[in-house]
Amino acid sequence: SQIEQITRTLSSKPTSLELFKNKVNALNYSEILKLRQTERLHQEETLAPPVLELKERLKPELLELIRQQRLNRLCESAHRLACSERQTGHKLWYCRLSPNHKMLHYGDVEEDTENPPIETLQEKIPVADIKGLLTGKDCPHMKENKGKQNKEVLDLAFSITYDVEEYSLNFIAPSRTDFCLWTDGLSVLLGREMSSESMRSELEILLSMEIKLRLLDLENVPIPDNAPVVPKPPSNFNFCYDFSQTEQ
Template sequence: MHPGALESIARLGVPLCTPSAPQVLQVVREQITRTLSLKPTSLELFKTRVNVLNYSEILKLRQTERLHQEETLAVPVLVLRERLKPELLELIRQQRLLRLCEGTLFRKISSRRRQDKLWYCRLSPNHKVLHYGDVEEGVSSPPIESLPEKIPVADMKALLVGKECPHTKEKSSGKQNKDVLELAFSIVYDVEEYCLNFIAPTRYEFCLWTDGLNMLLGKEMTSERTQTDLDVLLSMELKLRLLDLENISIPDTPPPVPKPPSNLNFCYDFSHAEQ
């Protein structure tokens, strides 16, 4: 190892008596990656945080993370995790439908990819009708009565996304806009198979709307946001459920059930008392 590298390692607080150079470099790499994950805004702040994150602190963090991983991978915890999933998925479903009822402001994109008009779409409180219509600039949340167009949820046939959408299929030989493809979705409805075309303002809104529309169609939520939300809720719920078991090791198997007593003479007979 270059002497300059050893000097730099010593400044970072890593003991030079570690068994091997690869292990030392691994600790230094971990110091740097953990510090960068905090997104320091300046070089001085980066140096300060690296110095705070010394070798002993790295060991503490590793031990804490290892104990947390062992706890979350214990068989009873995994069983609890699976039991919590249906309840939390239902919570996510309710949030998706609530978001559709609040509605979203979309932009119309012409064939020349010029954003020129605004329109709003929202689901009725009883989840039976989609209301939509053009709105003026500056209107953020128009009342449902002001949206003249309607699509009964019962008439919805399918949900198309990305390249499947009719408004993303270009007749010209130009290269398709990747951003538009990632935000595009369409509702196929009625017997004539009309389409209501959307370009979501953000990827987050795309996930919420496609999840909600899939639910209205009787399908599963498939966006990446669903898994992210589920993981966050599961982590929070597990921590709350296991709060009383902090610093207590959780066995992989339940304790054995004791044998029944040889007799039940210790039981009180209430029938004689009533007589």
Template sequence: MEVMQVVREQITRTLSSKPTSLELFKNKVNALNYSEIIKLRQTERLHQEETLAPPVLELKERLRPELLELIRQQRLNRLCQGTLFRKISSRRRQDKLWHCRLSPNHKVLHFGDVEEDTETPTIESLQEKIPVADIKALLTGKDCPHMKEHKGKQTKEVLALAFSVTYDVEEYSLNFIASSRTDFCLWTDGLSVLLGRDMSSECMRSELETLLSMEIKLRLLDLENVPIPDSAPPVPKPPSNFNFCYDFSQAEQ
């Protein structure tokens, strides 16, 4: 049974490295012998025990708000840079482009049509704008007005990239279709921040875990190979007197 587990692990670990040829696959499998597998298991187990220790988990929770704020600022900065979107059209070749960006003070969304070869437009050149204070809701996927209008005609890929903001008591909406899942995450996260809501995209969760992992490793560099206790050491009793303390008030007189 142990032999089968080792062989299975050899294959799965080798495949995870995505070898580009059968010869390379064979070489990597042979390099992952029994002793190498055991070493990798021990290293991974120690790392897991270290990251799951109560003091480390407590440190992660203390770091989380600071790193979430860092991601929030990154999202707002990305919205200020602006993004190019395509207008919805039944004729793909005649799709027009439009640009949307957030003002530096985070109070207004500026947008307008642009030509195909136009460089990143300035805020002054964008003809339309929506005050952030007028935005009522953020909608995604099939809940978006432009997806309901073309119900049954949109693919799952388009639905996964669609989002809208409603304003003026939800009578009007600004409709988006992102060019990639990354742009979708950046914009929906950024708009959520503007609306005072929590970010919920998979990109945010992945970035947060990466930042937490990096920060924890940096904080624990000085504790390498030092066992981390599950609880803090007991606080010693106070001394019987404090005569060893220097009284600065008498020195000033």
């Protein structure tokens, strides 16, 4: 353990003897165990070719799960967003996707209303009429105030273009989570790939959990880099029982 303390500390290339002493003292036995476990998991789950192949096979199913979750979230409740349309100024509006995924309902309601029913949202846009999704500085309401918007607002802005290019529905999400939810959901409706950091994080978590479940029966069993060689078939199959013949 002491040798490993020294070798791991030296591998970080400390620039002074004092820094070396501090790192050696911080690298106690429990920390070394954590590092070993992390390295083992990394070796087994990330680098083993069969596990990498399994991950690629699992990705489409898990991505579809995330897509459905995004659409369900947009349908299950109305989300309050800062919204502006056709340069009429910013207002706090609710927006919600219809259960059949064909209409985007939005509108203003009383301030103290929580999760208003979809019938109370007066305006709507057919999803089929949505032409594109813009984010950040590409949004019309961000271009209008060029140079005045801070990065926090830019990171939360997104716009839906519809009918013709000059018409758009512009939003500012209340949080990065809501921004990822809406941009992912709208991308799904438009037939595009999701690209938010929330999607990537959730995909990694789901992949990690699924891989661990699939490998439960292989605990402490080394995973080979290549599949074993399939043996040649036998010269005949006379040892097989023929069930196709009706027994008398």
